[in-house]
Amino acid sequence: MKVIAILSQKGGVGKTTLTTCLAVAAEADGKKTAILDLDPQATASFWSDEREAETPAVSSLQAVRLSAVINAAKSAGTDLVIIDGAAVARDVAQMAAQHADLVLIPTRAAVFDTMSMVHTLEVVKQLGKPAAVVLTFVSPRGYERADAEATIAELGTEVCPVVIGDRKAFSRAQSTGLAAQEYEPKGKAAAEVDALYKYTSIRLYGAAKEPTR
Ligand SMILES: Nc1ncnc2c1ncn2[C@@H]1O[C@H](COP(=O)(O)OP(=O)(O)OP(=O)(O)O)[C@@H](O)[C@H]1O
Numbered sequence: 239m240k241v242i243a244i245l246s247q248k249g250g251v252g253k254t255t256l257t258t259c260l261a262v263a264a265e266a267d268g269k270k271t272a273i274l275d276l277d278p279q280a281t282a283s284f285w286s287d288e289r290e291a292e293t294p295a296v297s298s299l300q301a302v303r304l305s306a307v308i309n310a311a312k313s314a315g316t317d318l319v320i321i322d323g324a325a326v327a328r329d330v331a332q333m334a335a336q337h338a339d340l341v342l343i344p345t346r347a348a349v350f351d352t353m354s355m356v357h358t359l360e361v362v363k364q365l366g367k368p369a370a371v372v373l374t375f376v377s378p379r380g381y382e383r384a385d386a387e388a389t390i391a392e393l394g395t396e397v398c399p400v401v402i403g404d405r406k407a408f409s410r411a412q413s414t415g416l417a418a419q420e421y422e423p424k425g426k427a428a429a430e431v432d433a434l435y436k437y438t439s440i441r442l443y444g445a446a447k448e449p450t451r
């Protein structure tokens with residue numbers, strides 16, 4: 239079983255959106271997937287309440303219960319756990335990162351957000367966890383993306399080669415219990431999620447799964 243933690247102490251950067259989209263992508267790839275929702279606002283859990291499909295499973299819990307719940311998921315044959323972190327709480331980020339095989343740090347490509355991302359990076363670095371910053375709400379125009387990528391590279395952290403655009407499909411899907419790729423399967427958001435899922439698979443398992451013929 240592998241664990242991805244999606245963490246940022248900054249609010250509204252796309253943690254829950256990436257969590258739900260990646261979890262749905264993993265289920266479509268045949269992986270039994272569980273979302274662990276650490277946010278007191280329980281956004282991922284509300285998403286699950288709206289959702290007609292029964293998977294992925296979503297559990298709302300406090301970070302102190304992570305070890306027990308992750309062990310239970312493992313015993314139940316879960317292939318992938320995705321932890322949706324809470325904004326602000328540094329101790330929560332620390333506890334979640336401890337369990338992770340990969341930490342994704344969503345960050346809006348704007349200077350202020352890049353600054354606050356540094357706090358999350360410190361936690362991850364202290365624990366020596368594999369990590370990548372995922373740029374979100376990226377606009378096709380402007381220099382912000384290049385600036386953010388340069389800043390992240392200077393900090394010695396990997397920038398995920400897949401960036402997530404500012405797209406309505408993400409918010410529209412989220413409010414109806416869907417993932418963007420279900421809401422608009424042929425849309426750009428769907429293609430971004432697919433590419434991000436492939437990237438996380440390579441980071442977790444070492445190589446992209448070859449199509450079987
Ligand atoms: N790439 C995107 N393009 C457009 N809207 C997005 C995108 N990602 C997320 N959103 C929307 O932005 C809002 C914040 O996203 P989300 O809830 O995923 O952030 P978060 O980091 O989990 O926030 P919090 O810190 O409050 O938990 C939501 O309404 C979501 O639907």
Ligand SMILES: [Mg+2]
Binds near residue numbers: 254322
């Ligand atoms: Mg959230």
